[in-house]
Amino acid sequence: MSRTPAVDTTTLIVSMSPHVRGSLTVERMMGGMLLALVPTTVVGVYVFGLTALLTVALAMATAAAVEAALELLTKRELTIRDLHALLTGLLLALILPPTAPWWLTMTGAATAVILGKMVFGGLGTYPFNPPLVAWVVLKLSWPERMSSFIAPFTGERVLTPLMAFQEDPALFYAYDLWDLFLGKAAGGIGMVCGLAIVIGGLYLIIRGIIRWHIPVAFLLGVGLFAGIMRMINADLYPPVGFHLAGGGVLLGALFLAPEPVTSPVTPTGMLAFGLLAGILTMILRMWGSDPDGTFYAILVMNAATPLFNYLTPRAYGERMA
Amino acid sequence: MGIVLRGITLPKKYSAPLELIEITPPTHVVLPLIQHLGEPAAPTVTVGQKVKSGQLIAAAPTDRSVPLHSPLTGTVTAITTTFSSRGQDTEAVVIEGKQIKPKTKPLPAPSTLSPAELTVAFREAGLLSPGPFPAPLIREILGPEQSGSRLSLSGTRLVKRTDTLLVSALDPEPCLGVNRYLAGIVSEALAVGIAALKTISGAERVVIVTDANLPLPAALRAIAAADEEETTRIIRLNGRRYPTGLPIPLIKAALGREVPLPYGRPRDVGVALCTVSAAVSLGETLLTGAPPLTTLLTVGGAALSRSGIVEIPLGTTIEDLVDALGGFTREPSKLIIGGPLTGFAHYDPSVPLGKDAGGLFALTEEELTPVGAYRECINCGRCVAVCPVNLVPGMLSMYCAKDRFEEAAAQGLFSCIECGCCDYVCPSRRPLVHFFRHAKHQLMEAES
Numbered sequence: 121m122s123r124t125p126a127v128d129t130t131t132l133i134v135s136m137s138p139h140v141r142g143s144l145t146v147e148r149m150m151g152g153m154l155l156a157l158v159p160t161t162v163v164g165v166y167v168f169g170l171t172a173l174l175t176v177a178l179a180m181a182t183a184a185a186v187e188a189a190l191e192l193l194t195k196r197e198l199t200i201r202d203l204h205a206l207l208t209g210l211l212l213a214l215i216l217p218p219t220a221p222w223w224l225t226m227t228g229a230a231t232a233v234i235l236g237k238m239v240f241g242g243l244g245t246y247p248f249n250p251p252l253v254a255w256v257v258l259k260l261s262w263p264e265r266m267s268s269f270i271a272p273f274t275g276e277r278v279l280t281p282l283m284a285f286q287e288d289p290a291l292f293y294a295y296d297l298w299d300l301f302l303g304k305a306a307g308g309i310g311m312v313c314g315l316a317i318v319i320g321g322l323y324l325i326i327r328g329i330i331r332w333h334i335p336v337a338f339l340l341g342v343g344l345f346a347g348i349m350r351m352i353n354a355d356l357y358p359p360v361g362f363h364l365a366g367g368g369v370l371l372g373a374l375f376l377a378p379e380p381v382t383s384p385v386t387p388t389g390m391l392a393f394g395l396l397a398g399i400l401t402m403i404l405r406m407w408g409s410d411p412d413g414t415f416y417a418i419l420v421m422n423a424a425t426p427l428f429n430y431l432t433p434r435a436y437g438e439r440m441a
Numbered sequence: 442m443g444i445v446l447r448g449i450t451l452p453k454k455y456s457a458p459l460e461l462i463e464i465t466p467p468t469h470v471v472l473p474l475i476q477h478l479g480e481p482a483a484p485t486v487t488v489g490q491k492v493k494s495g496q497l498i499a500a501a502p503t504d505r506s507v508p509l510h511s512p513l514t515g516t517v518t519a520i521t522t523t524f525s526s527r528g529q530d531t532e533a534v535v536i537e538g539k540q541i542k543p544k545t546k547p548l549p550a551p552s553t554l555s556p557a558e559l560t561v562a563f564r565e566a567g568l569l570s571p572g573p574f575p576a577p578l579i580r581e582i583l584g585p586e587q588s589g590s591r592l593s594l595s596g597t598r599l600v601k602r603t604d605t606l607l608v609s610a611l612d613p614e615p616c617l618g619v620n621r622y623l624a625g626i627v628s629e630a631l632a633v634g635i636a637a638l639k640t641i642s643g644a645e646r647v648v649i650v651t652d653a654n655l656p657l658p659a660a661l662r663a664i665a666a667a668d669e670e671e672t673t674r675i676i677r678l679n680g681r682r683y684p685t686g687l688p689i690p691l692i693k694a695a696l697g698r699e700v701p702l703p704y705g706r707p708r709d710v711g712v713a714l715c716t717v718s719a720a721v722s723l724g725e726t727l728l729t730g731a732p733p734l735t736t737l738l739t740v741g742g743a744a745l746s747r748s749g750i751v752e753i754p755l756g757t758t759i760e761d762l763v764d765a766l767g768g769f770t771r772e773p774s775k776l777i778i779g780g781p782l783t784g785f786a787h788y789d790p791s792v793p794l795g796k797d798a799g800g801l802f803a804l805t806e807e808e809l810t811p812v813g814a815y816r817e818c819i820n821c822g823r824c825v826a827v828c829p830v831n832l833v834p835g836m837l838s839m840y841c842a843k844d845r846f847e848e849a850a851a852q853g854l855f856s857c858i859e860c861g862c863c864d865y866v867c868p869s870r871r872p873l874v875h876f877f878r879h880a881k882h883q884l885m886e887a888e889s
Contacts, residue, residue, distance in 0.1 A: 132775060135875065137864075141870070385822035385824075385836070435856055
């Protein structure tokens with residue numbers, strides 16, 4: 121019998137099972153999110169011109185550079201390869217108004233990375249969605265800059281549909297719902313075209329990068345609330361589609377609320393989180409000071425995420441007392 | 442149809458090919474005295490003694506161990522120490538010789554034997570329970586009356602009578618294929634074995650679980666058809682779904698019963714659980730009068746030229762089996778006894794493959810994901826979505842990584858069945874099973 125060619129046993133790896141693993145990694149998740157945001161970004165640039173492209177590029181570059189600088193400073197491993205900094209920058213750019221000056225964009229991106237992410241220890245540890253933390257800081261610091269919107273293509277100063285609705289509820293009649301959905305109304309760079317956002321979101325759900333629970337529950341929360349209000353008084357309250365397509369609801373439901381780090385881990389927790397975030401969005405829209413409550417609602421729910429994590433399923437075989 | 446549990450569905454490339462590979466049997470075997478949970482067997486031979494194929498070489502003083510028989514005719518050359526399949530240090534009997542069919546006296550027909558006589562043969566066969574943590578099968582099958590103990594292995598009082606014999610034609614993990622292979626080719630021994638196990642366990646009904654992806658084996662259909670009292674049922678489950686084949690999820694998926702965790706055993710919920718391979722071994726023991734001297738293994742991995750099922754004498758070492766398969770064709774990075782999802786990695790190719798082996802996989806570097814580099818938990822919840830026992834593995838792993846073992850235990854650490862589904866799906870590549878085993882070990886050390 122021939123002997124086995126001697127195997128170098130010192131190179132054999134000994135570790136715990138399982139010895140094979142699935143293909144999904146953090147890099148692939150973040151890469152998938154970036155890819156899913158391409159349609160939204162392209163529409164934003166098409167509608168608002170090259171300034172929007174500059175804002176996007178500047179936000180992504182600043183986020184990546186600030187993260188790398190902090191990591192060099194604190195002698196930690198560079199994490200640019202996990203793509204999370206780029207994703208943070210891109211998401212921030214997409215919720216900025218198209219008129220955002222360069223310094224606003226850079227301050228925002230740096231705030232998102234420093235205050236939103238790195239002070240807590242980086243990816244996996246922060247309690248609040250980093251782009252939204254930056255958005256709140258900018259909104260409080262430069263309120264008028266953060267609410268100066270322009271009409272698509274023409275560049276003329278206008279109010280967003282939700283701002284107009286806050287001024288005078290009857291104004292919602294002035295908007296065609298399809299315009300809202302197809303990118304013909306004013307809004308943030310990535311918030312104008314619902315269709316592009318939905319395409320990206322469906323891609324994420326089909327590829328398994330985000331789970332369906334939070335987006336579905338979020339939209340359900342907004343839809344149910346808006347539907348009930350509409351039933352109470354159809355003259356005063358806009359149709360459900362106006363609330364779904366207007367403002368940040370779609371971007372929030374599909375990209376911001378399901379952000380893994382700041383959302384619950386259990387399916388029940390995710391459903392409750394999404395539903396309450398949707399309802400809170402509507403409450404803020406109806407009675408809040410900000411025309412679009414989506415981002416505040418998500419941040420508030422982020423704070424409640426540890427509570428939702430108590431909604432764990434009953435452990436198998438637990439003796440019923 | 443059974444219940445679909447949380448878990449993962451593995452890609453087709455992880456399904457074992459169900460073909461027998463013919464090999465030349467080795468002339469050297471190493472038989473570890475303990476190959477399971479419980480106590481070691483006591484050797485009955487001395488170094489230099491001549492042994493015959495089928496001769497008892499280590500006796501089981503209680504039902505917490507199983508007897509061992511020589512698979513070769515030859516000489517005991519040493520009593521040494523080795524690793525068991527699961528990496529425990531154990532004494533082992535080394536035998537050099539030739540594989541010869543043992544001479545046996547013909548037995549009376551199995552159907553004429555009394556339950557006590559069947560139990561004697563069952564005890565003699567020295568079978569183990571299924572799964573990555575096997576125990577002597579006799580402890581899991583015998584009812585409280587026959588075993589003389591009213592306590593189960595877990596130490597809980599047996600209040601439930603065993604009412605169901607659950608025979609699994611699924612394998613513990615989809616990468617292994619012995620049970621599915623045997624269900625497809627054996628008929629007489631399987632029927633005899635199942636009938637005997639039903640009598641021994643005192644169960645009223647038999648439930649057989651088969652893989653829905655394969656045609657229903659004719660042998661099983663015949664068993665169900667031959668049962669005139671209609672106490673035999675066949676349930677078909679997706680065999681590519683994991684961990685349906687592991688004992689605790691299997692009982693839930695097939696019968697809807699939840700074994701109390703932690704430490705529960707199938708008997709705690711009135712189930713006697715065995716596999717097709719155990720039933721076939723018992724059937725053959727009853728038909729031929731000789732205890733099982735060989736075992737079937739699934740072999741695979743890109744470092745080996747062939748993958749499939751092999752039949753080897755018990756105690757064949759990894760290196761002898763690899764030789765018989767034609768050696769490594771590529772440099773292996775990991776040698777695994779068991780399957781890729783629950784098996785144990787070994788660094789020593791002279792470790793024997795015993796009753797508890799189930800498989801041998803030689804994986805190359807490309808088949809492995811890098812070990813060691815992992816990220817913080819990003820809270821994505823994928824582990825929660827796949828955990829068959831409904832834990833929150835990500836949270837547990839954070840406690841374990843920070844040495845907060847008591848808090849992990851309070852969150853259900855000891856209910857973890859170590860199936861590895863959470864590990865498989867984790868995008869941060871966290872070694873969750875490693876964390877859990879470490880934490881359990883630390884807590885048990887602290888207790889003793």
